[in-house]
Amino acid sequence: MARAADLDRLYELLADLERRVGGTRKLKNCTGYMDWPDRGVYVFLEPGETRASGQRRVTRVGTHAVSAGSSTSLWDRLKQHYGTGNRSADHPHGGNHRGSVYRKRVGEAIIEKYGLHDDYPDWGERWSTIDRDRTEVRDEEYPLERRVSTYIREQPFLWVALDDEPSPDSDRAFVERNAIALLSNVDSATLDPRPDDWLGHHSRSRQIRASGLWNVAHTEDAYDPRFLDRLERAVAETGTR
Structure with missing residues (x-):
């Protein structure tokens, strides 16, 4: 009580x-x-x-x-938590989930809900553990970063x-x-x-x-x-x- x-x-x-x-x-x-x-x-x-x-x-x-x-x-x-704005040259309305644990956790849940593990294999991993070009990874993760931005901004x-x-x-x-x-x-x-x-x-x-x-x-x-x-x-x- x-x-x-x-x-x-x-x-x-x-x-x-x-x-x-x-x-x-x-x-x-x-x-x-x-x-x-x-x-x-x-x-x-x-x-x-x-x-x-x-x-x-x-x-x-x-x-x-x-x-x-x-x-x-x-x-x-x-x-x-907001992420990038509409003036971002490469990834407008995206973000950096490695700089916001809130974004990371929302993205994880979206991956689990929709079975997107193969699309985002490095989501949440530290850069030091990823043996791929960072630009490639950022481009790959951009669609999910946008979905996370939409969710949090509302x-x-x-x-x-x-x-x-x-x-x-x-x-x-x-x-x-x-x-x-x-x-x-x-x-x-x-x-x-x-x-x-x-x-x-x-x-x-x-x-x-x-x-x-x-x-x-x-x-x-x-x-x-x-x-x-x-x-x-x-x-x-x-x-x-």
Whole structure:
């Protein structure tokens, strides 16, 4: 019962956040020229999937700059998930799944769902393990990168400003890992069950399939409910943008 109540509180905070930032956005409509906070935590929401309350379900939680000395901004991380734009000379609206684990996991699930293993034999492999020309591999993987871009860019998302020094012990890392742990259904009572057609059911990762999130790290952790208090303060400090 405590987890269900904490989950409800998390979604209440996200509803407040949505009001404060003037609604969700989709990456397909975003650019780096928008007024992004330097650092923060973001949540993607699954289109067409709602909780019993009618709120859209969280499908991924993320942050950035959790290594000491990192200068990665919030938009830098979102841009990695977005991929390439229409001005990319070689691969417009593609992307680099080796720079975005989110893109990698979505692509894996598409491969599994549609049986595309022979078409994308190197998907997710590190460059150091691939004994082929990189240009050839990128060209081969481009159609799937486009499909991944289409999928991710259609997902509404929210962001909360939370600016502290990059560190594994940062407040952003604290909020991210505990939000994932709370939302995850791994080894927990299933809350907000995912519909049969959720793409993540085809993931190679047991944690993704069981958690109902496009996350792997922290899906098997116990959560610290104090993160909700920290998130509440961050939401209150995030103004309309």
